[in-house]
Amino acid sequence: MKYLLSAFFAMTLFISCSSDKEPQKTDYTVENEKEITDYIAKNKLTATRSDSGLYYIINEPGTGAKPTATSNVTVSYRGYYTNGKIFDQSTAAGISFGLNQVIKGWTEGIPYFKEGGSGALLIPSHLGYGPYDYNGIPGGSVLIFDIKLIKVN
Template identity: 75%
Template sequence: IGFEEDTIAKNRTGTQPTATSNVTVAYKGYFTNGTTFDQSDSAGISFGLNQVIKGWTEGIPHFKTGGSGILLVPSHLGYGNNAMGPIPGGSALIFDVKLISVN
């Protein structure tokens, strides 16, 4: 997983989730060509980090509450060779993420 540390490091005092935390995040997911495939609203969505793609389970714990950044998720940490809705199999995924809270 690649992530942009400078952006994530903006908030060094917030709560940091673990791989099993329930979190609320606002995000935008897009392909390497810039086409958006999914996006939350600014209020974000809540979920358990053990219920999402491995790229999020491994990447989001690098954020702290209020922090934001970019996750670059290779296909083997996303959906692998399987298609999922608008996402073709083998796709690398990019997410702009803001960690709103650890619930």
């Protein structure tokens, strides 16, 4: 009986811990859209919305090569939430990566710029990390990236 109770307790603990990893909600489309449009209005920004729900702002279009969704690029960036809290940033020298190896918002958004271009991407969660927590980024989060496309490699 003692072993049966121990096994039951262990099973209950395992189930409750594993269910914490599943998102409570999986579709944040409506909330993300409102959060992004409120952020744009509050900060008096002019942004363009793509069919996927990505918003982008081109401060400087750039004059060099234009990447495709599969290009390897070097980008400097600062990533933050709509409340201004920074969650990641590169050095001014940037980082290099393939656009087919990053979140969908970057794969779609970076090709709006040419080399030397800069601006911002406002990414709803379905084009970011979805409903799942990822490296400290809460599931369902809107992500904003100030970016500069340094080079199409």
